[in-house]
Amino acid sequence: MGLLREMYYIVLGILEMLGATGLFLIHLIRYTPQALRRPSLIFQQVFNIGAMSLVLIMVSGLFVGMVLGLQGYNTLSKYASTAALGTLVALSLLRELGPVITALLYSGRAGTALTSEIGLMKATEQLGGMEMMAVDPVRRIVVPRFIAGVISMPLLVGIFNAVGLLGGYLVGVKLMHVDMGSFWAQIHTHVDLREDFMSGFIKSIVFGIATTLIAVFEGYYAQPTAEGVSRATTRTVVNSALAVLALDYLLTAVMF
Amino acid sequence: MASDAHKNNANVIEITGLRYRRGEKHIFDGLNVEIPRGKVTAIMGPSGTGKTTLLRIMTGQALPDRGRVIVDGKNVPHLSTDELFELRKQMGFLFQNGALFTDYSVFENVAFPLREHTRLPESLIRHIVLMKLQAVGLRGAFNLMPAELSGGMARRVALARAIALDPKIIFYDEPFTGLDPISMGVIVRLIRVLNDSLGLTSIIVSHDVEEVSSVSDQSYLISDGKVVAYGTPKELEENKSAWVRQFMKGLSDGPVPFHYPAPDIGVQLLDGESN
Numbered sequence: 001m002g003l004l005r006e007m008y009y010i011v012l013g014i015l016e017m018l019g020a021t022g023l024f025l026i027h028l029i030r031y032t033p034q035a036l037r038r039p040s041l042i043f044q045q046v047f048n049i050g051a052m053s054l055v056l057i058m059v060s061g062l063f064v065g066m067v068l069g070l071q072g073y074n075t076l077s078k079y080a081s082t083a084a085l086g087t088l089v090a091l092s093l094l095r096e097l098g099p100v101i102t103a104l105l106y107s108g109r110a111g112t113a114l115t116s117e118i119g120l121m122k123a124t125e126q127l128g129g130m131e132m133m134a135v136d137p138v139r140r141i142v143v144p145r146f147i148a149g150v151i152s153m154p155l156l157v158g159i160f161n162a163v164g165l166l167g168g169y170l171v172g173v174k175l176m177h178v179d180m181g182s183f184w185a186q187i188h189t190h191v192d193l194r195e196d197f198m199s200g201f202i203k204s205i206v207f208g209i210a211t212t213l214i215a216v217f218e219g220y221y222a223q224p225t226a227e228g229v230s231r232a233t234t235r236t237v238v239n240s241a242l243a244v245l246a247l248d249y250l251l252t253a254v255m256f
Numbered sequence: 257m258a259s260d261a262h263k264n265n266a267n268v269i270e271i272t273g274l275r276y277r278r279g280e281k282h283i284f285d286g287l288n289v290e291i292p293r294g295k296v297t298a299i300m301g302p303s304g305t306g307k308t309t310l311l312r313i314m315t316g317q318a319l320p321d322r323g324r325v326i327v328d329g330k331n332v333p334h335l336s337t338d339e340l341f342e343l344r345k346q347m348g349f350l351f352q353n354g355a356l357f358t359d360y361s362v363f364e365n366v367a368f369p370l371r372e373h374t375r376l377p378e379s380l381i382r383h384i385v386l387m388k389l390q391a392v393g394l395r396g397a398f399n400l401m402p403a404e405l406s407g408g409m410a411r412r413v414a415l416a417r418a419i420a421l422d423p424k425i426i427f428y429d430e431p432f433t434g435l436d437p438i439s440m441g442v443i444v445r446l447i448r449v450l451n452d453s454l455g456l457t458s459i460i461v462s463h464d465v466e467e468v469s470s471v472s473d474q475s476y477l478i479s480d481g482k483v484v485a486y487g488t489p490k491e492l493e494e495n496k497s498a499w500v501r502q503f504m505k506g507l508s509d510g511p512v513p514f515h516y517p518a519p520d521i522g523v524q525l526l527d528g529e530s531n
Contacts, residue, residue, distance in 0.1 A: 129355030132315060133369045133417075134341040140372070 024217050025209075031143045041144040042151070049110040049145070049212075050152030054159065056109050057102060061160035064101060065167025068092055072168070073176045082176070086183035087190040089168030094191065094200040095256075098161040100248050103207035106156060107240030111215035114145055115236040118219030119229035142216045149215070153208025154201060161200070199255045206247055211240045268293045268425055268457045269314060274323035276306070276313065283309055285481045287323070296451050296458040298468040301478035302503065302512065307461040308352075310478070311427050314459070315349060316340045328424065345373060348418030348426035348456075352433060354410040356402040362389070362413050363398040369420045388416040392446060408439025415446060425457045426450070432464040444471045465504055469493070477503060 035042065072088040118141060121127050127137040165187075172178040191197065215236045222232035269291035276284040283306040291297045299307050312318040313325055316332045325332040330343055356365050366385045370376060376384070389395040392412040402410060411431065418426060431443050448471050451458045462468050468475060469489035477485040477492065477500060485492055485500045492504055502510035518524065 124358070125351050125353060125355040126357055128317070129349070129351055129357075131317070132344060132347070132349040132351075133372065133421075134344040135369070135372045136337075136341070 020221075021213060021217050024220075025213055027138065028143055028146050028213070028216075031139045032147060034139060035143040035147055038144070041140075042148050045145050045148030046152055049114070049148050050155060053106060053109045053152070053156060056105055057156050057160050058163045060101065060105055061098075061163035062167040064097055064160075065089060065093065065164030065169075066171045067167075068097070068164070069168035069171030069176070073172055073178065082172075082178050083182040084186055085168070085172045085178050086185075086187040089172070090165060090187045090191050091196060093161045093164045093168075094196045096248070096252075098157050098164065099200055099203040099207055100244060102157045102160045102204070103153065103211055103244040104241055106153060106207075107211045107215065107237055107244070110149065110152070111211050111236045111240055112233050114149070114212070114215040115219040115222070115233045116229055118142065118145075118216060119222035119224075119232050122220070122222060123224040123226070123229060138220070142220055146212050146216050149212025150205065150208045153211070154204040157200065157204035195256075199251075202255070203248065203251050206251060207244050210243045210247055214240050214243060266292060268328055269459070270324070270326040271314070272324045274313070274320050274325065276309065276318070276320045276323075278309075282481055284320070284323075287478070287482060289476055289483065291457065291459055292474075293457050294451075294455065295473040296447060296460065296471055298460045298462060298472035298475040299478060300461075300463055300465065300468060300475050300503070301484075303463060305478050306481070307463075307478060308429055311349075311429055311459070311461050315344065315347060315427060345421055346424045348415075348421075348423040350411065350414055350418050350426070350428045350431055352430045354402075354414035356405075356410055356414055356417070358402050360402075361398070362394065362400050362402070362405070365402070365413060366417045366420055369417065373421060384420065385416075388420055389413075391419070391450065392416045393442070406439070408435050408442065411435070411439075411443060412446065415443075415450075419450060419454065419456075422454065423456065425459065428458065428460045428462070430462055431460060432462055432467045440467060447471050465506065479503075 068089045069085065072085050072092075073082055076082045076085055076088065118127075121137075121141065127141070130137045130140060169180075169183060173180045173183050218232040218236045218239070219229075222228045267290045269289070271287060271289040274284045274287040274289075275282070287310075289299075289310075299310060301307050309318060313320050314327060314332065316335065319333050327343065328346060330339070332340070332343070335343065357368065360368065363385055366388055367381050370381050370384060374381075386395055386398065389398055392415050394409060394412055394416065397405070397409065397413070402413070405413065428447065431447065432440050435443065444467050447458055447460065450456060460468060460472060469492075472489060474486065474488050475492055476483050479499065485495055485497065487495070492500060495501065495504070499511040501507070502512060508514050
């Protein structure tokens with residue numbers, strides 16, 4: 001009975017969190033049109049969230065692409081079909097690895113920064129101070145960051161994919177001497193704009209919404225103490241990773 | 257009706273029958289407070305009596321369980337968020353730690369409410385900000401970051417920010433805590449000067465008897481959720497009540513015992529299991 005009761009409370013806790021996050025999302029979306037009228041606040045955050053993640057995303061993309069090139073070459077060479085290497089690298093990146101790995105890296109780099117920034121602003125009464133100046137911190141602080149995150153994610157995924165392809169090209173063509181013409185021609189023939197590119201794009205937007213929402217939610221509702229903020233930051237990474245992987249399965253099942 | 261109108265005009269804030277509970281504990285039970293317009297009013301009491309909570313209720317940051325909280329003619333607990341924000345534009349609030357935005361310079365901190373609530377041109381904002389900083393004596397520090405300020409300076413910057421929109425009422429939450437004597441003197445002087453020159457109504461929450469007595473026109477003494485005494489600093493000084501005397505003179509023992517309620521010391525020491 002004890003175990004059953006414990007499970008009941010765990011499930012209840014998860015549902016409660018999902019509900020609270022959902023309500024927060026509705027709240028954010030409601031204020032989005034208003035926030036769009038002050039684009040400078042959003043651009044500033046696109047810089048903080050997106051541009052500051054660029055180096056991490058590009059370096060990771062390069063290595064992931066290189067590994068794909070190497071592994072793909074080794075496997076394909078067994079079947080004497082190394083000409084298909086370009087397709088393998090491109091499809092792996094566009095459909096799965098690009099959006100998923102970028103989202104995981106993003107939640108570690110930008111998500112944690114968002115959570116701790118908002119959490120610390122709360123702990124140091126900066127959000128309370130803002131409310132006392134008749135400025136709603138959700139509208140002024142949270143919504144611009146949320147929009148910036150949703151804008152940044154597809155851009156970061158695009159850059160990750162491009163650099164990843166370059167990595168695959170370097171290993172496949174320059175190192176393993178796959179024919180350059182067939183490498184690119186295969187990509188050109190087999191990658192479908194709607195099926196592959198768009199599905200990856202949709203994934204990146206969904207992941208952008210999910211990871212940024214979790215980050216700002218955890219920050220805004222963090223316990224206003226040092227320990228509370230550190231716990232919230234941890235939850236951001238853990239919950240984002242779980243959300244991204246679960247959503248990835250759902251979206252893959254629906255779209256392919 | 258006429259007397260009502262007159263009463264409203266004389267008092268900026270009227271609190272009647274306030275009841276506020278946190279968990280099982282009654283913080284306020286039937287509290288009545290009136291804050292007259294244009295005066296410096298202090299709310300004093302020992303730590304943990306809910307002085308700051310009272311400020312939070314007056315400014316709509318906390319909701320009372322019962323009672324009327326009339327601020328500038330409006331019943332605060334019944335206001336919508338937008339109405340509350342509209343009222344708060346008339347209020348300045350000085351947090352204990354200043355609550356400055358750590359990523360903004362002193363100038364941007366003071367400019368913040370102006371940028372959020374007005375569409376003034378940049379040149380005018382610059383003039384207003386520098387004038388407000390001049391009023392608190394920190395015009396020269398306009399391009400410093402909050403981390404570069406001392407505690408007293410940070411509080412003065414926060415004060416400049418609180419008066420940026422020319423409020424009618426200004427709330428000070430423990431303005432003297434943790435300041436050196438010089439900074440303390442500066443804040444005491446600023447509270448008085450700003451109140452009189454800008455025609456404000458000031459409300460100070462504090463337990464620093466000496467500083468408060470030097471600046472306030474009248475004080476409320478609050479304990480156990482009720483007003484224990486009310487009057488000018490001189491009246492409170494001469495108050496006969498043992499509790500008021502203990503508080504005003506800072507005596508360690510009296511109606512408020514030195515010891516927190518505890519079982520008999522012999523029993524507790526001999527009983528190893530007891531906490």
